[in-house]
Amino acid sequence: MNNIIVYIETENGKICDVSLELLTKARGLAKELACNVEALLIGHDVTKLKDEIALYGASKIHIADDKRLVNYLTLPHSSITISLFREEKPQIALFGATSIGRDLAPRVSSALNSGLTADCTSLEIGSHTDNKAGKEYQNLLYQIRPAFGGNIIATIINPDHRPQMATVREGVMKREPLNKAADCKLNIIDVSSVLSDTDFIVEIIERHMEERKIDIKGSSIIVAGGFGVGSKENFNLLFELAHVLGGEVGASRAAVDAGFADHARQIGQTGVTVRPKLYIAAGISGQIQHTAGMEQSAMIISINSDPLAPIHQLADYAIIGDLNEVVPRMIKSYKKNSK
Numbered sequence: 001m002n003n004i005i006v007y008i009e010t011e012n013g014k015i016c017d018v019s020l021e022l023l024t025k026a027r028g029l030a031k032e033l034a035c036n037v038e039a040l041l042i043g044h045d046v047t048k049l050k051d052e053i054a055l056y057g058a059s060k061i062h063i064a065d066d067k068r069l070v071n072y073l074t075l076p077h078s079s080i081t082i083s084l085f086r087e088e089k090p091q092i093a094l095f096g097a098t099s100i101g102r103d104l105a106p107r108v109s110s111a112l113n114s115g116l117t118a119d120c121t122s123l124e125i126g127s128h129t130d131n132k133a134g135k136e137y138q139n140l141l142y143q144i145r146p147a148f149g150g151n152i153i154a155t156i157i158n159p160d161h162r163p164q165m166a167t168v169r170e171g172v173m174k175r176e177p178l179n180k181a182a183d184c185k186l187n188i189i190d191v192s193s194v195l196s197d198t199d200f201i202v203e204i205i206e207r208h209m210e211e212r213k214i215d216i217k218g219s220s221i222i223v224a225g226g227f228g229v230g231s232k233e234n235f236n237l238l239f240e241l242a243h244v245l246g247g248e249v250g251a252s253r254a255a256v257d258a259g260f261a262d263h264a265r266q267i268g269q270t271g272v273t274v275r276p277k278l279y280i281a282a283g284i285s286g287q288i289q290h291t292a293g294m295e296q297s298a299m300i301i302s303i304n305s306d307p308l309a310p311i312h313q314l315a316d317y318a319i320i321g322d323l324n325e326v327v328p329r330m331i332k333s334y335k336k337n338s339k
Contacts, residue, residue, distance in 0.1 A: 002035045002036070002091065003030075003035050003036045003037070003038050003060075004026045004029060004030050004035060004037050004038065004092040004093070004094065005038045005039070005040055005062075005085070005088065005090040005093050006023050006037065006038070006040070006093075006095075007039075007081065007094065007095045007101070008039050008040060008041045008042075008049075008053060009096050009101065010043055010046060013045075015052055015053070016096060016098070017171075017175060017217075018097075018098060018101075018168070018170040019096060020056055020175045021170070021171070021172075021174065022096065022168055022173070023037065023039065024177075025123055025174075026094060027056070027057040029123060030057075032125045033091070035091070036059045036060065037057050037058050037059060038059065038060040038061070038062065038088070038090070039058040039060070039061045040061075040062045040081060041061055041062065041063050042063075042069055042076075042080055042081075043064075044065060044067045044068075044069050045070075046063065046065055047186075050184065053184070054182050055178055055182075056177055056178065057178055057182050058182060059182050059183065060185045061184060061185070061186055062088075062187045062189055063186060063189060064191050064194075065188070066195075068200060069191070072100050074103055074104070074107070075198070075200070076199040078104060078111070079194055079195055080191070080195070081104065081108050082108055082111045082112065083194045085112060085163060086112070089162065089163075091162055091164060092141050092163055092164050093108070093164070093165045093166075094165075094168060095165070095166070096167065096168060097118060097119045097120070097167040097170070098170065101167045102118065105118075105165060112161075112163070114158070114164070115161055116166065116167070117143035117145060117156045117166045119145050119167060119168075119169055120169070120172075121145055121169060121172045121273075122144035122172070123142065123166060123173075124142040125141065126140060127139070128157055135159075137157075140157045140158070140159060141158070141164040141166070142155050142156075143156045143157070143166045169273055170272070170273065171273035172273045172296070214248070214262070214264040216250055216264070216267065216272050216274060217272050217273075217274055219248035219274075220277045221245045221247025221248070221277065221278045222247055222249070222250045222276045222278070222280070223238045223242040223247055223280045223282065224238075224249070224250035224252065224280065224282065225251055225282050225283050226251070226254055226281070226282070226283040226284030226285060226290070227258055227283065228282075228283025228284065228285065229255060229260060229282060229283040229323065230283070235249070235251075235255075237324065237327045238327065240327075241280070241327055244331055244334050245278075247276070249261065250265050250266075250274070250294075251265045251266055251267065252266070252267065252268060252284050253268055253271065255283075256271075267294055268290040268291075268292060269290075269293060271293055273292070273293045273296075274293060275296045275298075276298070277297075277298045277299065278297070278298070279297035279299070279300045279301070280300075281294075281300065281301070281302045281315070282304075282326075283303070285310060285311060286302070286311025286312070286314060287310065291311070300315045300317075302315035302318045302319065303321065303323045303326050304319075305321060306320075
């Protein structure tokens with residue numbers, strides 16, 4: 001049990017961002033544990049992705065390539081993953097907290113009688129003392145996530161069962177390729193020996209996917225509004241500011257619940273996690289449910305009339321004032337100085 005395996009999720013022939021983020025994090029964990037990072041890649045015609053995976057530090061890639069695996073299917077993916085984990089016995093296994101990861105990881109965990117922590121926002125290596133059993137555990141995976149509606153941060157450990165498994169939210173960890181790809185070995189999985197006809201009892205006949213119209217996560221500048229914006233009409237000011245800055249508009253859950261903005265724009269614990277170069281928070285109080293999704297922004301500017309609002313403590317620059325006065329002045333100033 002000396003390796004870390006990252007499940008690689010793909011879409012339309014490309015590796016999903018969350019998998020690259022997990023490979024980056026796995027490198028750091030593996031360095032502390034003095035072990036290797038490995039990857040599990042399942043699909044059709046996916047061997048071509050090996051170079052990109054190696055660039056993110058995987059020393060070994062387990063590949064299951066079959067035309068029947070072109071789309072994600074629960075049963076075959078579960079069978080392949082469970083079989084590999086039983087053979088390789090990884091000490092840590094990481095999945096993205098996506099619709100696929102949330103479907104696959106619990107099935108694998110259940111089959112292997114292993115613990116699983118969902119929607120982690122941080123992973124660390126540490127020790128634990130069980131005073132009742134008189135045991136000392138070293139090099140455990142600390143699986144850290146918000147709990148009780150974000151009111152506390154829970155650190156969860158799995159001392160006695162392996163692999164230690166976690167699903168991790170997209171965007172909460174950095175994605176950093178190496179300067180040079182790692183020396184990487186390929187392990188081609190014999191799909192025919194692992195799968196049976198019953199694994200394909202469900203067949204996907206046709207897929208229809210709608211393009212994402214709002215790309216909050218990919219924007220380098222985000223202007224986000226909270227319940228303090230006051231109305232859907234007032235959000236137009238934020239859209240105007242985002243337009244002149246070349247950014248996107250985000251929203252807190254309170255603003256979305258109030259109908260001020262679309263759910264696709266929600267940032268925070270129950271929305272998306274973002275890491276823009278500039279994050280402008282207007283009318284946002286700064287509760288942990290929201291800040292968990294944006295606290296890693298390179299620069300944060302807060303606009304709030306309450307001088308005691310928690311968001312000011314997180315911000316690099318705090319503006320105490322009415323956003324209906326501040327935002328128009330920001331728009332006017334930027335237009336004037338950007339000509």
